[in-house]
Structure formats: C-alpha cells, structure tokens
Amino acid sequence: MPATTETILGVFAHVDTTVRALEDLKAKGYHDLTVYTPVPVHEIEEVLERDRPVSRVRLFTLIGGLTGMASGFLLTIWSSLQWGLTTGGKPVASIPPFVVIAFELTILFGGIATVLGMALLGRLPRLTPSPSFDPRFTNDRFGVAIHVAPGRGGSVREILRAAGADEVRP
Amino acid sequence: MSPTNDARGASPTFADVNRDVVRTLEPPGNLYFAWMCVVALILAAGILAWTGQIWWGMGMAGKRTPQMWAMYITSFVFWIGIGHAGTLISAILYLFRARWRTPIYRAAEAMTIFAVLTAGLFPLIHAGRMWFAYFLLPYPNQRYLWPNFRSPLVWDVFAISTYLSISTVFFIVGLVPDIAALRDASIGWRRRIYAMLALGWEGADSQWRHYRRAYGLLAALATPLVLSVHSVVSWDFAMALVPGWHSTLFAPFFVDGAIFSGFAMVLILLLPMRHFFGLHAYIEDRHLDAMGKLILVTGLILTYFYICEIFTSIYSGDDIEKASLFWKVTKSYAWALWLMYFCNCVAPLILFWKKARTSPTILYVVSILVLIGMWFERFNIIVPSLGHDFYPYTWGIYYPSPTDTMVVIGSFAWFFILFLGFIKVMPSLSIVEVKETLPPPLRDPRHAGHH
Numbered sequence: 001m002p003a004t005t006e007t008i009l010g011v012f013a014h015v016d017t018t019v020r021a022l023e024d025l026k027a028k029g030y031h032d033l034t035v036y037t038p039v040p041v042h043e044i045e046e047v048l049e050r051d052r053p054v055s056r057v058r059l060f061t062l063i064g065g066l067t068g069m070a071s072g073f074l075l076t077i078w079s080s081l082q083w084g085l086t087t088g089g090k091p092v093a094s095i096p097p098f099v100v101i102a103f104e105l106t107i108l109f110g111g112i113a114t115v116l117g118m119a120l121l122g123r124l125p126r127l128t129p130s131p132s133f134d135p136r137f138t139n140d141r142f143g144v145a146i147h148v149a150p151g152r153g154g155s156v157r158e159i160l161r162a163a164g165a166d167e168v169r170p
Numbered sequence: 171m172s173p174t175n176d177a178r179g180a181s182p183t184f185a186d187v188n189r190d191v192v193r194t195l196e197p198p199g200n201l202y203f204a205w206m207c208v209v210a211l212i213l214a215a216g217i218l219a220w221t222g223q224i225w226w227g228m229g230m231a232g233k234r235t236p237q238m239w240a241m242y243i244t245s246f247v248f249w250i251g252i253g254h255a256g257t258l259i260s261a262i263l264y265l266f267r268a269r270w271r272t273p274i275y276r277a278a279e280a281m282t283i284f285a286v287l288t289a290g291l292f293p294l295i296h297a298g299r300m301w302f303a304y305f306l307l308p309y310p311n312q313r314y315l316w317p318n319f320r321s322p323l324v325w326d327v328f329a330i331s332t333y334l335s336i337s338t339v340f341f342i343v344g345l346v347p348d349i350a351a352l353r354d355a356s357i358g359w360r361r362r363i364y365a366m367l368a369l370g371w372e373g374a375d376s377q378w379r380h381y382r383r384a385y386g387l388l389a390a391l392a393t394p395l396v397l398s399v400h401s402v403v404s405w406d407f408a409m410a411l412v413p414g415w416h417s418t419l420f421a422p423f424f425v426d427g428a429i430f431s432g433f434a435m436v437l438i439l440l441l442p443m444r445h446f447f448g449l450h451a452y453i454e455d456r457h458l459d460a461m462g463k464l465i466l467v468t469g470l471i472l473t474y475f476y477i478c479e480i481f482t483s484i485y486s487g488d489d490i491e492k493a494s495l496f497w498k499v500t501k502s503y504a505w506a507l508w509l510m511y512f513c514n515c516v517a518p519l520i521l522f523w524k525k526a527r528t529s530p531t532i533l534y535v536v537s538i539l540v541l542i543g544m545w546f547e548r549f550n551i552i553v554p555s556l557g558h559d560f561y562p563y564t565w566g567i568y569y570p571s572p573t574d575t576m577v578v579i580g581s582f583a584w585f586f587i588l589f590l591g592f593i594k595v596m597p598s599l600s601i602v603e604v605k606e607t608l609p610p611p612l613r614d615p616r617h618a619g620h621h
Contacts, residue, residue, distance in 0.1 A: 013611060013613075014611050014612050014613040015610040015611060015612055016614055017613050034374050034375065034376065035374065035375040036372060036373050036374055037373055037375070037378065038184060038351070038373060038602070038605060039184075039605045040381075040382050040606070043610075044375070045378075045379070048375050048379075049379065054383070055379050055383040055384075056380075057380050057383040057387060058383060058387060061387045065391075075319075076319040079310070079316035080316070080319065082310070082315075083314065083315050083316070090320075094320060097319060097320040097325070100325040100329075100398075100402060101319055101324075103394075104325075104328040104329055104332040104395075104398070105332070107391050107392075107394070107395045107398075108332040108336065111335070111336045111339055111388055111391050111392070112339065114384050114387045114388055114391070115339050115384065117380070117384065118343070118380045118383075118384035119369075121380040122376060122377040122380040122381060124346075124369045124370060124371070124377070126371075126372070128370075129370065129372065130372060135354035135355075136354075137354075137372065137373050138188075138347070138350050138351040138353075138354045138355075138371075138372075138373055139184065139188045139351065139354065139355070140183065140188070140611065164613060
C-alpha cells in the first residue's frame with residue numbers, strides 16, 4: 001500500500017507543553033492524532049475527549065451482565081424443573097436462592113465482557129508496534145503523532161516546536 | 171535507604187518510578203534463596219502429608235463425628251477472608267478515590283489471587299477424592315439430576331470461582347501497562363516475554379480511554395462481588411441449624427473479619443517488601459498509618475459483632491444455643507475462644523496511638539496476632555459448635571492429627587512461595603498508578619494544581 005499519509009511525531013517532557021500542542025493542532029484543524037502517555041493524564045484527556053463519544057466499553061458490560069443474570073436464572077430454574085423434587089414444602093423453582101447464582105453469573109459475565117470490550121475497542125493484542133511508538137512513552141515522555149496528507153508536515157512541525165516539543169521527527 | 175528519598179523529601183519523578191520498580195526485579199540475593207528454600211521445604215512437607223492422606227485415607231486427617239468439618243474448612247474460610255483486603259483496596263478504595271491505595275494495591279491484589287488459590291485447595295483436600303473434583307461443576311449426573319441450587323455449598327462454588335476469575339482478570343488488566351513499561355526497560359529474552367505479556371500496549375489515547383472505562387467498570391463489578399463472597403461463605407454455616415451457626419449476623423460478621431485479617435496479611439507482606447526493596451519513598455508512613463486505622467476500625471466492628479453474638483445467644487431464650495455458648499466460653503475450647511478475643515479485640519487497640527500505627531515492628535506484631543486470632547475465630551465457629559449441638563450423644567472433642575496440621579502449615583508455604591515468586595518477575599508496585607499520584611511534570615509550574 002502506498003503511503004497516503006505522513007506521520008509527524010513530537011516528543012514532549014511536560015504535560016503543559018503537550019496540552020498546548022494539542023490545543024494548537026486542534027485549532028488549526030488537525031484532528032487525526034495519536035497521543036502516547038505513560039499514564040492517563042486528566043488535562044490531556046480533557047482536550048481529546050471533548051468531541052468524542054464516551055467509550056463503548058460500558059455497552060459490553062451491560063450486555064455481559066444481563067446475559068449472565070439471564071443464564072443464572074435459566075440454568076437454575078430449568079434444571080430444577082428437570083427433576084421436580086419438592087423439598088421443605090417450597091416451590092420447585094424457588095427464586096430467592098437462585099438469586100445468588102444469578103448474581104454471581106452477572107458479575108462473572110459482566111467482568112469478562114468488559115475485558116473483551118476493552119481488548120476489542122483498544123485493538124489489543126497488537127502484534128507489531130505502531131511506527132510512531134517510542135519506548136520512552138511508557139517511561140516519562142509524552143508523544144503526539146499527527147497523521148497528515150503528504151507535504152503538509154511543515155506547519156505541523158512548526159506547531160509542535162512552538163509548543164515546546166523536545167524532539168520532532170521525522 | 172532509598173535513592174529517591176533525598177534530604178528534602180522531594181517526590182520521585184516518573185523516571186524514578188520506572189527505575190525503582192525495574193530495580194526490584196534484579197536477580198535476587200542469597201537471603202531470597204534462603205527464604206525460598208525454607209518455604210519450599212515446608213511446602214514439600216505439606217504435600218507429603220496430603221499424599222499420605224490420599225494413600226491411607228481420610229482418617230489420617232483426624233476426621234470423625236461430630237467434627238467432620240475441622241481444620242481444613244477453618245483454613246478454607248481463613249484464606250478466602252485474607253483475599254478480601256486485596257479486592258477492597260483495588261476496587262472499593264479505587265471507587266472512593268482513596269489515593270493512599272496506589273503503592274499497596276498491586277501487592278494486595280496479588281495476595282488476593284494467591285490467597286484464593288490457597289483457599290481453593292482446601293475443599294478438594296477436605297473432600298478426599300480430589301480426582302472427583304469435577305463433581306462440583308454444574309452438570310447433570312447420569313440420572314439427569316442437576317446440582318441442588320438451593321444448597322449454600324453450590325452457591326459457594328459459584329461465588330469462589332467467580333471471585334477467582336474476576337480478581338484474576340482485574341489483576342491482569344492492571345498489569346498490562348506496567349508490563350509494557352518493563353518491556354521497554356529490559357533487553358534480551360526478558361524483553362520478548364514481557365512484550366508477549368504486554369499485548370502490544372503502547373499507552374496511546376485510543377487504548378487509555380477504553381482501559382480507563384473498563385477499569386472503573388471492573389471496580390464497580392468487583393465491589394459487590396467482594397461483599398458477596400464472604401457472605402456466601404458465611405451462609406455455608408448460617409443456613410444450617412447448628413447452634414452457634416444459625417444466625418443472620420454471619421454475613422456482615424464474616425465480611426468484616428475478612429477485611430480485618432486481610433489487612434493484617436497485607437502488612438505482613440508489605441513491610442518486608444518495603445524494607446528489602448527500599449521502597450520507602452513510595453510506601454510511606456502515612457500508608458502504614460492508613461492501614462493501621464483500617465485494622466483498628468474493622469477490629470472494633472468485630473468486637474461489636476462478638477458482643478452481639480453473645481447477646482443474641484443469651485437473649486434468644488433457646489436453651490441449646492445458650493448451652494453451646496456456655497460450653498464454648500468455659501469448657502474444652504475456652505482457651506481458643508479467649509485467645510481469639512485477646513488477639514482480635516485487645517491487641518489492635520494499641521493502634522489508637524499514631525506512634526504504633528507508624529512503627530513497622532508494632533504493626534508487624536499486631537498483624538501476626540490478628541492472623542492468629544482470625545484463624546482461631548473460624549476454628550471457634552466450626553469446631554466447638556459442631557462439638558456441642560442438640561444431643562449429648564453427638565457431642566465430641568476434636569484432636570488435630572499430624573497430617574491435617576502439616577497440610578495447614580503447608581498451605582502457608584504455598585501462599586508465600588507464590589508471593590515470593592511474584593515479586594521477582596512482576597512489578598510489585600504499580601508503575602502507572604504510582605505515577606498518577608505524583609505531580610505531573612510541568613514546564614511552567616505556575617499552572618500546577620488547577621484540577
């Protein structure tokens with residue numbers, strides 16, 4: 001595949017300079033960004049999440065949890081009805097004790113669905129590192145990668161340097 | 171001691187955190203191997219005792235009527251309880267944004283998993299023929315009869331397996347960004363292994379946004395779970411009619427005791443870790459202070475539950491219940507009961523003093539006493555209650571045998587060997603979460619702290 005975009009990477013040592021760069025890039029209309037941070041930083045998230053919908057992980061949790069609850073009740077009620085053995089004068093399908101099983105399966109399925117959702121939405125596992133990744137980004141550096149049409153890198157580099165990037169490449 | 175804790179006590183930088191955590195994974199010294207050998211020997215003795223029990227039969231475990239539940243179930247409940255502090259720290263304190271949790275939560279979470287792995291062995295050891303352990307799974311037998319879902323023992327299987335699965339998932343999710351940091355800090359074969367385990371984590375915003383959301387949701391799921399697990403365990407007893415067991419008090423009583431003993435175990439593991447790894451810059455006195463306070467509070471609540479237990483027994487007007495209580499307090503097992511009252515109600519009171527809460531020695535001694543007290547609490551619930559129920563012809567005294575004693579001691583070795591192994595291959599201090607509590611690096615510090 002021929003390269004249809006060019007990626008410019010700015011490496012920053014500070015949160016405030018990173019935020020400044022992001023604000024400037026957004027103001028200039030560059031929205032195709034990847035930001036690498038060693039930790040989730042509130043200030044950076046605020047800039048990035050401004051025009052994004054909330055992560056869809058919660059939908060996975062909801063569906064997983066409801067599936068778990070339904071399967072808990074289905075398993076217990078259906079299996080009790082297979083052998084209609086009355087004990088203690090109680091109904092064969094006695095709901096209160098089955099709530100315990102349904103509760104546990106709600107949590108189990110909900111939790112597993114959450115992790116699956118996180119992996120799917122975050123594109124994990126990744127087999128090859130992305131080209132703009134730098135090992136310092138898990139230590140103490142912040143990275144801003146901008147994907148632009150070829151030949152438009154000049155102004156991006158300028159913005160990054162003006163904001164205070166330690167290093168701009170390529 | 172610690173290279174980052176300079177004279178001014180300045181807080182570590184992001185790079186310091188990486189360096190200090192990578193330092194904990196350096197090849198260990200002789201002391202570590204000496205400990206490993208001691209623990210491994212005890213574990214081997216435990217496995218040998220278990221093998222003997224399998225070979226010669228359950229009589230080796232000293233089991234006879236009326237105490238068919240004895241040390242194994244005591245230890246099962248004890249170990250499940252130990253796990254609770256880890257989930258409390260990683261889930262409940264996360265939701266409450268208690269920032270002091272960050273340097274201790276990774277070790278506590280690992281402790282949870284290892285404690286549940288230890289606890290999970292006991293029902294298998296206790297049931298005897300553990301090659302039929304798959305009977306516990308919910309599936310119908312050859313007559314299409316399913317497990318009795320009205321039985322607390324079946325609830326227990328679901329509760330414990332869910333607890334183990336969710337704690338493991340939660341633990342792994344927390345580890346992924348940290349392993350990525352290790353990957354980028356190491357070379358050679360270690361790097362290849364960490365790279366595989368890090369799942370290609372890069373800390374991109376597209377990963378963090380889903381990660382953060384998922385982590386919060388997992389914490390929200392784990393919070394009711396941790397409260398439910400020991401409640402379900404307590405119903406193993408409370409649903410039965412045995413005097414001393416049949417009480418609605420049991421669920422909160424067990425959960426509180428679990429957190430109490432769990433924090434004691436966290437301190438037992440954390441204080442040496444802090445000392446030998448030189449993590450004083452991260453695990454500060456205020457963290458010990460906070461844990462001391464939690465032990466004190468849960469200890470006082472436990473004292474209240476003990477008083478309630480005695481009061482409801484006397485006030486019930488039930489002669490059998492009262493006789494059982496009188497027997498426990500004054501006769502064969504009275505020593506165990508009074509030891510428990512001393513360890514759980516009196517010993518933690520020293521933590522009212524701030525000096526005691528920040529002194530590693532005092533905290534260590536109190537933690538050991540609390541663990542002894544909490545083991546005996548479960549013993550006092552299980553063994554004396556079974557020894558004195560409704561009819562005098564079913565009364566009896568239980569004597570421990572060398573086999574079950576050795577298996578119980580071996581379980582501690584199993585737990586410690588897992589933990590000792592863990593701290594040398596995985597970050598026992600959360601790199602990401604510790605960094606999050608540090609002031610973020612700013613070029614222009616005048617704008618700091620506006621959020």
